[in-house]
Amino acid sequence: MPQHYPFSAVVGSDDMALALTLSTISPAIGGVLVRGEKGTAKSTMVRALASILPPIDVIAGDRFSSDPREAQPLSPDGPFGPDADVETRAVRLVELPVGATEDRVLGSLHLEKALSEGVTEYEPGLLARAHRGILYVDEVNLLHDHLVDLLLDAAAMGRSTVERDGVSVEHAARFVLVGTMNPEEGELRPQLLDRFGLTVEVAAPRDPAVRVEVVRRRLAYETDPDAFAARFADDEAALTDRIQAAQKLVEQVDLSDWAMLKIAEVCAAFEVDGMRADIVTARAASAHAAWNGRTAVTRDDIRAAARLALPHRRRRNPFDAPGIDEDLLERILGDDEPEPPTPDGTDGDEDEGGEASTGSAGEGSAGDESSTPPAPAEGTSDASTGSTSSTSETSETSETDTSTSEDTSTPGGTDEVTVAGAQQPFRPKLFTVGGTGAGESGRRSRAITETGRRVGAAPRTGQGGSIHLTETIRAAAPHQIARGRALGSRGLDFRASDLRLAIKEGHESNLILFCVDASGSMAARRRMEQVKTAILSLLMDAYQRRDKVGLITFRQDGAELALPPTGSIDIAASRLADLPAGGRTPLAEALLKTADVLRLERVRDPRRRPLLVVITDGRATFGDDAIGRAHRVAAHLGATGVASLVIDCETGKFKMGLALQLADHLMAEYVPLGEVSASALTDVVKGAA
Structure with missing residues (x-):
């Protein structure tokens, strides 16, 4: 049975398919946030994405998926010689659970060996596993703030640093960050929302014919997954080839002065904050041009990029619904400027329905409907x-x-x-x-949480938590003679029962x-x-x-x-x-x-x-x-x-x-x-x- 539903078989999510595709063509775009009601194939499409991505070359035996073309890969398993073996593997899609601990995300040190033997043995976390792949956070709006900050910092810096009691490990962590969320369950903070390169609003299609096709395909998949996957095998292979070609072409795309000026006009007209919107729109427009086989950015590329990069950056406060005025966008882009010439002789007016084709007739109309931003809430x-x-x-x-x-x-x-x-x-x-609670991490009342200042220590009962070094040593010291340590000998004999975790006081919601x-x-x-x-x-x-x-x-x-x-x-x-x-x-x-x-x-x-x-x-x-x-x-x-x-x-x-x-x-x-x-x-x- 195939691991995931085929990417090309998803109906009615053209904007989402396009946003995910552009982010894999140019990871510098900054990932994708998908907002939508439950039951709109958000998770299905994200999980299917990895199956259509071209394989990558990695240094054999390296746990951090280092690129063999890099002169000095940032990997704790290095250094690697020029003759290091190379292997090819599929791109990973790593899922980050909402309840993950900080150690699970960043990785952790083998504490017992570090204390008793002085050996720094690092166990990679999810960020290391996601390097050069996709890191997927379902219900990202429910993720604890400090974990979201870790993710976005790693996505911005391209590396992750783990520090535990004076020991530091650093490794590369470049990945495509994809988050999905249901707005009914809470919103992301505006500063975090802006860190996602692209955003998509998805909704269930309203066309009865499209809804029937969705049900028909899902039932066919559940009845015979292998036959269903074989039905779309050619479409999947075609998407893989097209993405691979676009990844090679994107570096050759010419972002002309005319295109950069037009992008600046669009961003200024929509009154977005800062310059991140201009940069993301430029990168997305170049990726869109490469996706369509062009080496010059056209008006259509800017239009497609702006529709994905700007809606969530127009929010002035949490009451503002995300969206973009399509009529205003068309007026700014205009039609009086000559289109930049393309080397293949095309006129640059390809049907946008083909940009995110997922292999079914009628998906274009459904995608247009599902990607239309909702009007502000009544009242x-x-x-x-x-x-x-x-x-x-x-x-x-x-x-x-x-x-x-x-x-x-x-x-x-x-x-x-x-x-x-x-x-x-x-x-x-x-x-x-009043008092001290023990609720979910937040920014309101005093509570015992996973983050904050140390106020005590307790024996370790699970795998997560931050070690309290002083209390660990204090717990182990009285047992040294019983464990066979002679007086005056160097070092301490630590056992798992000696480990003490820090109790931290922070804030709860x-x-x-x-x-x-x-x-x-x-x-x-x-x-x-x-x-x-x-x-x-x-x-x-x-x-x-x-x-x-x-x-x-x-x-x-x-x-x-x-x-x-x-x-x-x-x-x-x-x-x-x-x-x-x-x-x-x-x-x-x-x-x-x-x-x-x-x-x-x-x-x-x-x-x-x-x-x-x-x-x-x-x-x-x-x-x-x-x-x-x-x-x-x-x-x-x-x-x-x-x-x-x-x-x-x-x-x-x-x-x-x-x-x-x-x-x-x-x-x-x-x-x-x-x-x-x-x-x-x-x-x-x-x-x-």
Whole structure:
């Protein structure tokens, strides 16, 4: 059975196929990030890529795949003489698991031999294995930040350095970095996003005929993999030959002054930051020309390169959806400039559908559809542009009048529903959860993590971790005589049981769960606007610090999980912008919903500590004995020990003090607010640690 589904058999992913191909033709482009919903053949296509790449020559016996054409290969197994044996092997595709340790990525030293015998024996890691190949990170957005930094540093420098307790090993690490991700599960930080040379947005094809072909091929592959692979063997061989020819031709491609100026005009028009976009676009355009057998960059090459190199570099903040204005691109490229001549006499206008042909009819249209960047999420523009800012100028008297007239005229509250927007989000200050946790590495609260400063040591129980040399020596010293070491003899006799790993204190990420009253008593436009702005600002901060944020809203006759715990700020901004307000106040139902969400998240992610923020005036107007039921549920929730904070949004001259009573039952910190402003709310939340 073939190891992977054939690359040329994948339907409807032409842009992705092109991006992967260009990166293998010119690895200096910087790799590919593939963003898309689940079930769009992202992993299938990446894993199939290695099977169509031309084989490479390596020095026989070298664990670091050194190129025999290099005068002085950077390999710990060297030096190699001029007569070193050479062998040919396939290009490796190395997969990096999300849960990999730093030692697994960088490699590690044989600690027992290093300590007892003084022998430096280095065990290569994944970066060494991926040298001159492909390093694939599935769900790269879920990878710990320090590992992502290691990958990108190695990709940028072309080498990896391993240092453990004064011993240093360096080796070459040049590879094509490919990452795939589902944006619904969280975003990459902008600075990391920019380090990928190309990016592709993929989606399932909408054409029923294309979807039928996808299912037909998959079923045929699962029924008889060998016959299916044989069906596409010629296409696979043709792709290999074409890639090999392009790899040889790319160094001969002429990037004329006209082409470089046009690339600069495109990058300037799209207002990208820095110069990396210009460099990547130039490299991708040259690779695209070589892919099509040309030795001069044309307008079509620049167009194809810009569509892959620029979309993710146009994001100004996490609320901006990646994408590129195709009409603007066409206007910049124009058609009045003469095309540079090509030596083979072609006019440089090859069908782009052939660039990433994957061996099936109809794939061009599907690829065009799947590569079209999505429009910004509905409601995001309001949140990021502050289009409702004029509303915030409403006088305090007007807001107070509105708040006292709602939900008090009748016991059941008003049924009028309003939707308030949010102002421009701001940069909030850091807030943390008290104590020391043991959650996933992040940038929020104190915790015992894999990175940080040493605060202690513990016996080694697994393969990973950083050695604590002092404590290891201290553990071995009392046993030297029993192990046969004479007094005055040099060196120590170490055993595996002596090894101690460093306990490090760093920072963790947290779950910030908002429970927001959206009933009639909260429907005053300015009040809800300020609440939304504060949540949106905290959400942006949580994105940068790798937190999860969830949102529960309650109104009318129930509570809704408007935003399941997530790190995706695009989805969160959209959900928040459309949040309505009005109706009765089902406070007890909201707290029951909150307890369910926290219980489920404890099972899903037991190491992540939550902070519950309840934003309400404390009223309860739905059902019999509404306030009594709410207080009983609050007491039950408070008994679970969850860290909580109650923000009292009650306004007006006559206050009932219900939010204070709720805080007492919830065993939460109570913060009274005469007027809820975005900055005041955020400062209170940050001070809840």
